[in-house]
Amino acid sequence: PGVKPGTAVLDAAQAGPADSGITVEQFKQDYRNKVERMYGDGLERVSDLDKYNALVSLVRDYLAEPWLNTKEKYRRTGAKQVYYFSIEFLLGRLLGSNLYNLGLNEVCQQALSELGLDLRTLRQVEEDPGLGNGGLGRLAACYLDSMASLGLPGHGMGMRYRYGLFEQRIVDGYQREYADDWLMDGFYWDVRKPAEAVEVRFGGNVRIKSNGKTQYIHEGYETVLAVPYDVPVVGYRNGMVNTLRLWSAEARLSEVVCAPQGGSDCQKAVEYSQTVEELSNILYPDDSTYEGKALRLKQQYFLVSAGLQSIIRNYRENNGHLREFPHKIAIHINDTHPVLCIPELLRILLDEEQLTWEEAWNITVQTMSYTNHTILPEALETWPEDLFRTVLPRLYLIVRDINEYYCRSLWEAYPGDWDRISRMAIISYNRIHMAHLAIVGCHSVNGVAELHTDILKNKIMKEFCDFSPAKFNNKTNGVTQRRWVSLCNPALAQLITDTIGPRWVEHPQELAQLERHSADTAFQHHLLKVKLQNKVALAKYVKEKHGITLDVNSIFDSQVKRIHAYKRQTLNVLHIMALYNRLKENPLLDIEPHTFIFGGKAAVNYHIAKNTIKLINSLADLVNNDKSIRDKIKVVFLENYNVSLAELIIPATDVSEQIPTASYEASGTGNMKFMMNGAVTIGTLDGANIEIKQAVGEDNIIVFGLTAEEVLAYYRGGGYNPWEVYQDNERLRQVVDQLINGFFPAAGDLFRGHFDSLLHQGDHFFVLKDFASYEAAHQVLDERYKDRPVWLKMCSANIAHSGRFSSDRTFAEYATDIWHIRPDTLPFSASEKQIR
Template sequence: MYKRQQPYCQAKSGDAKHVGGVLVTGQDANKPVERREPNADMTTEQFKEAYRNKLYSLYAKTLEAASDKEKYLTLASLVRDEISRTWLQAKKLRAQQQENQEKQVYYFSIEFLLGRMLDIHMINLGLKDTCERGLRELGIELAQLREEEEDPGLGNGGLGRLAACYLDSMAALELNGHGCGIRYRYGLFEQQIIGGAQYEFPDDWLKYGYYPWEYRAADEAVEVRFGGAVRLQANGRIVYIHENYEAVSAVPYDIPITGYHNNTVNTLRLWSAEAELAKQACAAGQTDCRNTLQYKQSLESISHVLYPDDTYHEGKVLRLKQQYFMVSAGLQNILRDFRKMNLPYANLPDKVAVHINDTHPALAVPEMMRLLVDEAGLSWEDAWDITVRTMSYTNHTILPEAMEKWPEDLFRTLLPRIYMIVHEINERFCRELWDKYPGNWEKIRHMAIIADGYIHMAYLAIAGSHSTNGVAVLHTDILKKEVLHDFWEIYPQRFNNKTNGVTHRRWLLAANPKLASLVTETIGEAWLEDPCRLQDLTQYADDAAFQKEIAEIKRRNKQVLARIIQQKNGIAVDSDSIFDVQVKRIHAYKRQSLNVFHIMDLYQRLLEDPDLPVWPRTFIIGGKAAMGYYIAKRTIKLINSLAEVINNDKRIRDKIKLVFLANYNVSLAETIIPAADVSEQIPTASREACGTANMKFMMNGAVTLGTLDGGNIEIREAAGHSNIVTFGLTAPEVLQYYRQGGYNPWDIYHSDPRVKRMLEKLVDGSLSSDREDFRAHYDSFLHHGDQYFVLKDFAAYVAAQEIINGKYQDQKVWRRMCIHNIAHAGWFSSDRTFAEYAAEIWRLNEAAISCQDGCEQPGFSPIAKRLGTMLQ
């Protein structure tokens, strides 16, 4: 047992107080702050009685007769009942907020990767201990019921998980906010590995509905229009009439987002595309029911899958439809609520903030203009001023292929009125550029929203919003100096940085409960609402007893993952080996291939010397490749082909194992991340915007092995240079190569025999009977210039892996590193990030933040310093 420490973040004076981990001062501090206790008054006996009654009312079954699915739904229904009672109060509060005209934020994202909700709701409502104890007395294990819950197929990777973390923090900080997205029927896809290769199957996560976590609100449906034509009608002023369009009904489904121990329930509103059969049949003049049903399926395909394959025309059409469908439905809903305030539209930016998460919702800019000009009757100038002051935009990439753009002809046909508005925005923007750069046609063409037959969505988002932020210090710097430099020159006041964060409540408290309990036992529970207080753990970094407990928790987590690997892959792995983990979307710039090349080299060295002094290593890789991304799918095949060779070679005495875990999702991540020793964060420097997986691993005591890119740089600054292992080219060096050339991968091929040997094994039949299986990789490295500098960084990466091997063998040093990573992870909580958004971009009242003593950290924004960040 470790003594509790006094919180180090204290208010400066008596007129300040903490609300949800944020220090509130001034007028807000004088308001009564009600810290409502969770539902800790329910006894175990009351829970058991309620559980039996709910099971009987739902299924008319006894405990002995009920299936695990029915037992799960019974528990979830009880939790839903409690949420509903709290949510009703929250909706009444929101109505009061509208009457009081308090500002609301709406977060638009194409993805919301929520993960399973039962556990997090029980934690937030203060019910988990009672439920778990009561179930056990009934002979039921909570862990077994949790496995019955489907992961909602509402996202894919970091973008969607970030949006989910932000919703969690918004509710935890009691901020007035809501998410807006699409209710995908099949999500992305279920990944299965057959013959070592990825195959995609529908992710039928809604097969039984999303009961009990969603509420259909059909009475609030709106209409979204596609195609048709626009004619002008002069009636005192020019009116735009949209006719002969295809109408889709957008029906909202609301998912509650609970706040941690504060009785706050916010809303994630997801829109489903639906068609009214009778209306559509009548409008189309059809009499054949078969045609009617086909038409219905065509309309409703808008909300069927996340990221339709856009390598063909129909897929492009569907993606563009999705993006407009989401923003049109969402903005119509927002303005409908705003009108209830009985305020002039000029007040909209003071009462509403609309945030564009990446370019997918960028059509919110012209759609807001349409609603204000065509439907509200405002002048263009007034509508534009309102739109810009209401909108804000987060850029998540610097990759050219991810800078979304749409063919002008497709856009004009599908969205005729929106095209007219975008065209007008572009004309006015180009006139602004002409005034600033007279005669410089090339610069204007380079910055134009419409150019060379394409509409550039990032440019539209920047021009139509008052804030553009990057998601890591380096990323924002590259945006300003490189990728969006021209826009930064004309709008320097609009650019700012908001380093990403992850919610410690899911990624530590829920995912790693034994570690969370040890942390609370050691420093007290204040870190749950004020994660910067994790830094109090630093004083125990050299404590032998604390180190031992940390190591034992890690080993137990590794044993759990080892059992899953045995069940899923049939591979026995050593829980005492180093668990070296790289789990993320499969993409060339994330460089799973660099990881593979090191494994190939280590395997070869072990063949040459089985007594090589290396600690046994289990390499774990997971992630999905986009359906149309050929080389990424071949990378998965390469990983599994190499695994087949290594895992069956007795000559290396099980010194290394390689495992690819299929269908990586939030639930699998919640098992993998707490078990990881090494966190592989190895993208080409300058290519990764930030990353959030690095923060989740850090929070669970893994040591980052990474390039100096994105959030890795800030992790190094926070945890200390000695508690992370970095390698490879820096971002300036990479950008210099991109600008001026000077790198030839053949030089490395001829100078490093390890590289030559590895590359030849790709095509000599060593890994596949079909020598062409990995020809694309071979060619990309040697004949296509090694775009992501895999060969260039190989020697440095191998050297970094040697450092990892050496440090791990000194367990006292390794455990100290792990503890420092946990202790300094608090700054990377999404609570900090979201409070920065609220205070600096959206100007929400609840985010009036005052400086605290002892929270200085160079290199970060003033608001971050004032949130109780880590001491160096």
């Protein structure tokens, strides 16, 4: 608590194509009025929080008209709508991005400054919305930005969690978790829509009535009220405002009978409301393991059922029969969490619309598409059949029917091959396999990077791919350059615009034009200045928050992401330990000064990951306080890594650590953000790193380590022998021993778990195996850095070739290949690209 990551403010010269039409004078007037009307007090007397809230409220006023116009246009043109269902949307702060996309940033900055206020300070008041964990949720947020900015009629469907993932504090080197009460001061961006609330039903039983036609009557269920909160999603200077609809669980207490005796029974009603609201209270705090808890299943159904009901209600108001549904609506399922969309849409079509199974099934499959984000076995969702039947009795019957039809078709294709059929079935050994349901019920299944999709097609989902190859396709992830360059690194954005003009903000592939300037001394000089300025800003934050002084002339080397064994923060640590040992042996060792930056949360119950945080902090204590190495290296662990902190770290970073065990990181998206900001990647050939290498060329990235093929081959052969590697490499042996030999004076046996997993448990993630090549890669990196013009050319090449990793590119691909929305059918023509 206390110091929050700051925010950068854009320069006026970054004005893009369309103008908001609002003058500084008008803005000032509107803002004063807003403060007075909201607080009955003058601007001079209200708090920063009040000022921030009033500013949000004013921006919302400004975007009301385009929001309304966008909805009107969708209605009028009947454009096909995409709904992106995701259990997480990691939005980050919205004030800056909304002002920027509305084209109001400069006006607002100027107006506030004339009123004696600072936009940067007010932007810092905003809490990061606690609606996601990591990569999967942040990707969904990038896609919202791209959908609106590309003029695609695409909306988000998500959960409005009362509490986010915990707030991380570091106490004595350990992670401590505190409630992330992000809604405490209210969230002024969303609009509660109680009139559009729907009911979601849980439990009870299904009575089958048969008089000519079979009817399924769901009885004895419990009802939860789903109330939508709509968040505007502003497109970049194109007059478009899409909607992110977040659902909150509420109890309608007025419907709960308090007994005539009153008293304790009304108390019960309140208790009941608390159990209902529990549904949207918590965000499950891990994105890489699966928690088979009933509450999670309920949450998933809650999101899906509420979302689909509202889509269908809206559809009916504007369209005819549901037979046309797939021509007007596309539903995208972000990983398996919203897969219940499939049986839920079937339920509505069968039970409420009375369509035949065949009709309902065809509509469902044509409407749904699914993205897989991980092959980690521990993340693949399966539900016990009994639990599923109890919580969702009607959906259970539907899933059973889907399974039966599907297994029949498998039988026709593979008669007698029971083993294969049971491996591919949706229900087997009393469990429901959500990924299988997704593959069967969707017309498209995609992975998130080429290697990941290959692994899906040839390994994890091979049998499904053999059965229906046409479904499988790749969509390599992307991130929005608007948040991840323009907003978080305005100085770089300015330099790019000065060099190649402003079109790159909307056409990121034009960044390639920078290539021509990459060896240019003036350009390089500016690039260096920008990086230094960003390092100074980060160093200031680190000093205020952690009391550590950073050398802004050192290499800033960052690994910021969730703490996970497969992401191998431990490999990074062992390398730093080895470097430290070398410096201790030879204090005159000629190395570039380094600042190693870490950040990331460990899941609450993931003990070894939590110990990794302690390990990093122990190393930081040792290294930062050892005068003998003369500040050649520093190590910092930045507390509570989140979107806002990323916006501060990424622009200041020289070296981007992307070092997972090959085959494990489906794509990665941090790698893309760092690249766009001119950091050079040191990485394994995994996920999107491979495509980054293709884009920048092998001279502009440093790769090391086993390939995915090699890793998988070792697994097939039963692993490898870490002892051999340990025996053969003295420097490695030293650092591994130091985990347990008192090198960390206060640690005792704390890191024995790490030691054992490396040496005695087969080193599942090949940390020791990749160590030597990682160390060599770092040496290459140092060499390159020493020759500054060469280094800056590498940085420029990374920026120049990052256009391919824009979520604009990814989303255009989803739109054409999966949702079949042709750009020429989009409701906004180029001439309409202005706010008013």
